[in-house]
Amino acid sequence: xxxxxxxxxxxxxxxxxxxxxxxxxxxxxxxxxxxxxxxxxxxxxxxxxxxxxxxxxxxxxxxxxxxxxxxxxxxxxxxxxxxxxxxxxxxxxxxxxxxxxxxxxxxxxxxxxxxxxxxxxxxxxxxxxxxxxxxxxxxxxxxxxxxxxxxxxxxxxxxxxxxxxxxxxxxxxxxxxxxxxxxxxxxxxxxxxxxxxxxxxxxxxxxxxxxxxxxxxxxxxxxxxxxxxxxxxxxxxxxxxxxxxxxxxxxxxxxxxxxxxxxxxxxxxxxxxxxxxxxxxxxxxxxxxxxxxxxxxxxxxxxxxxxxxxxxxxxxxxxxxxxxxxxxxxxxxxxxxxxxxxxxxxxxxxxxxxxxxxxxxxxxxxxxxxxxxxxxxxxxxxxxxxxxxxxxxxxxxxxxxxxxxxxxxxxxxxxxxxxxxxxxxxxxxxxxxxxxxxxxxxxxxxxxxxxxxxxxxxxxxxxxxxxxxxxxxxxxxxxxxxxxxxxxxxxxxxxxxxxxxxxxxxxxxxxxxxxxxxxxxxxxxxxxxxxxxxxxxxxxxxxxxxxxxxxxxxxxxxxxxxxxxxxxxxxxxxxxxxxxxxxxxxxxxxxxxxxxxxxxxxxxxxxxxxxxxxxxxxxxxxxxxxxxxxxxxxxxxxx
Numbered sequence: 001x002x003x004x005x006x007x008x009x010x011x012x013x014x015x016x017x018x019x020x021x022x023x024x025x026x027x028x029x030x031x032x033x034x035x036x037x038x039x040x041x042x043x044x045x046x047x048x049x050x051x052x053x054x055x056x057x058x059x060x061x062x063x064x065x066x067x068x069x070x071x072x073x074x075x076x077x078x079x080x081x082x083x084x085x086x087x088x089x090x091x092x093x094x095x096x097x098x099x100x101x102x103x104x105x106x107x108x109x110x111x112x113x114x115x116x117x118x119x120x121x122x123x124x125x126x127x128x129x130x131x132x133x134x135x136x137x138x139x140x141x142x143x144x145x146x147x148x149x150x151x152x153x154x155x156x157x158x159x160x161x162x163x164x165x166x167x168x169x170x171x172x173x174x175x176x177x178x179x180x181x182x183x184x185x186x187x188x189x190x191x192x193x194x195x196x197x198x199x200x201x202x203x204x205x206x207x208x209x210x211x212x213x214x215x216x217x218x219x220x221x222x223x224x225x226x227x228x229x230x231x232x233x234x235x236x237x238x239x240x241x242x243x244x245x246x247x248x249x250x251x252x253x254x255x256x257x258x259x260x261x262x263x264x265x266x267x268x269x270x271x272x273x274x275x276x277x278x279x280x281x282x283x284x285x286x287x288x289x290x291x292x293x294x295x296x297x298x299x300x301x302x303x304x305x306x307x308x309x310x311x312x313x314x315x316x317x318x319x320x321x322x323x324x325x326x327x328x329x330x331x332x333x334x335x336x337x338x339x340x341x342x343x344x345x346x347x348x349x350x351x352x353x354x355x356x357x358x359x360x361x362x363x364x365x366x367x368x369x370x371x372x373x374x375x376x377x378x379x380x381x382x383x384x385x386x387x388x389x390x391x392x393x394x395x396x397x398x399x400x401x402x403x404x405x406x407x408x409x410x411x412x413x414x415x416x417x418x419x420x421x422x423x424x425x426x427x428x429x430x431x432x433x434x435x436x437x438x439x440x441x442x443x444x445x446x447x448x449x450x451x452x453x454x455x456x457x458x459x460x461x462x463x464x465x466x467x468x469x470x471x472x473x474x475x476x477x478x479x480x481x482x483x484x485x486x487x488x489x490x491x492x493x494x495x496x497x498x499x500x501x502x503x504x505x506x507x508x509x510x511x512x513x514x515x516x517x518x519x520x521x522x523x524x525x526x527x528x529x530x531x532x533x534x535x536x537x538x539x540x541x542x543x544x545x546x547x548x549x550x551x552x553x554x555x556x557x558x559x560x561x562x563x564x565x566x567x568x569x570x571x572x573x574x575x576x577x578x579x580x581x582x583x584x585x586x587x588x589x590x591x592x593x594x595x596x597x598x599x600x601x602x603x604x605x606x607x608x609x610x611x612x613x614x615x616x617x618x619x620x621x622x623x624x625x626x627x628x629x630x631x632x633x634x635x636x637x638x639x
Contacts, residue, residue: 064157072121117137389550511537
């Protein structure tokens with residue numbers, strides 16, 4: 001009995017020991033210690049081992065087109081004389097990522113050493129894509145409870161990506177290229193799409209294949225180089241076209257053959273068959289960034305316009321310009337420290353969509369000198385402001401100079417805008433605040449309360465004397481704001497010019513060629529105290545609608561009347577609608593005004609007019625201002 005008890009205790013102890021050894025402290029079943037896992041990663045030979053990819057033996061092997069075409073792998077393994085075959089799924093984040101490697105499912109195997117006998121790749125339809133060769137095979141070990149990752153390489157067509165940046169080529173200005181084909185003049189920033197024709201080139205220099213990369217979208221970008229050694233000046237400004245597209249191409253050496261540019265509507269702008277030489281290389285699974293040079297042509301008219309702007313700037317002491325007004329930053333000047341095609345981007349300069357100069361306003365820049373003959377290049381100039389009646393005026397808003405509107409909009413609303421301007425510079429005598437408030441409560445608006453919309457009573461009326469304060473308007477006679485001395489005869493070439501304003505300068509005469517401004521509708525010769533004679537050239541201008549010849553006290557009345565007579569009998573007599581002749585020392589309203597049948601607004605205030613001549617029933621004013629004169633009588637029946 002004692003022996004049986006001992007045997008039972010021994011068996012029980014062995015069972016406890018066996019149980020203890022079969023369970024680890026971390027809860028892992030030790031029966032799994034005889035197994036491990038293997039996983040296969042598939043790579044392109046070209047990027048995994050570039051030296052092998054270029055060896056001669058590879059040419060005879062089957063080549064997979066894209067690694068992303070593979071969906072499954074079947075591996076055949078040898079383990080201690082036993083052959084094992086297993087099919088596993090392959091995966092990657094997406095098709096692009098697949099070209100950098102595929103990962104198989106994990107395969108559970110008994111621990112030990114394995115030989116890879118072969119493998120086969122299949123597509124998603126289980127069609128065979130690729131069979132391994134002896135060079136593709138290898139051996140590996142599976143360790144207890146671990147994961148062994150085995151790399152496999154596949155002979156896949158090597159491909160890489162290229163990203164293009166388009167920069168300006170201005171190195172060969174004035175060169176004539178017979179291959180150049182432009183549909184129209186265009187500016188660099190108009191380019192929205194580019195076609196590139198590239199060729200893959202063999203080591204011998206022969207072309208292996210050609211590829212056309214079509215409609216690559218590009219975005220215009222301004223760039224600044226604070227320390228530009230090439231141009232020798234800091235803060236140099238240039239521009240380029242950025243393309244975010246990454247283009248996939250077979251590996252090799254490439255050459256640019258030609259390019260085409262397109263606008264935002266995908267209309268062809270230009271075909272360039274002789275671009276600046278460019279060669280680049282594509283490596284498997286690598287990104288190549290390269291620059292393509294887009295030719296600019298110095299013979300384009302907009303480039304010539306920008307050269308003209310520079311000449312104008314130099315001729316008028318541009319280096320010493322310093323803006324003193326309300327539209328731009330105080331002290332600002334024109335900047336030519338940038339590529340020539342960007343010279344049109346200046347304060348006070350506005351461009352047409354084709355890059356040609358449309359407007360120049362250098363009022364209040366403090367310019368001085370003789371305007372350059374280069375002005376004649378600006379044949380698409382619509383507006384030229386060499387000072388205006390509103391320079392440094394306390395009037396914050398001058399409707400007649402609403403440069404936020406296009407020239408066409410201002411022409412269509414000319415009468416409306418000038419009526420608004422006249423109401424500002426001729427404010428009605430204002431009521432006191434209680435009356436103005438009472439009318440406002442009744443929603444009644446009259447000229448005698450208009451100033452209260454933006455001002456307080458203390459700003460309008462002197463609280464001590466009760467007199468209305470005088471609101472200064474326009475420049476005072478003789479106060480100069482620039483030193484413009486002369487205009488060149490080339491001014492007559494501006495056949496599209498509609499607005500010509502000259503004010504507050506040292507101009508002594510106008511060239512006769514001003515009469516050749518056949519499109520000019522609005523002219524201002526304001527406060528030019530050194531202009532001793534009435535500028536008779538303006539009387540021969542054929543399309544004048546509005547004229548401002550105010551603040552010229554130096555003109556003798558006889559000269560002024562002679563000018564008015566010539567104007568009243570000139571080609572614009574039936575087109576003139578607006579005349580400003582304030583502060584001109586006139587003793588009499590010219591009788592010749594009777595010839596201006598369309599005259600609607602006339603301002604003769606601040607003269608010495610004592611006599612008003614009858615103008616007849618054909619002249620019907622919308623607004624007539626004769627304040628601050630010496631009128632003795634008024635022909636009632638005529639007005």
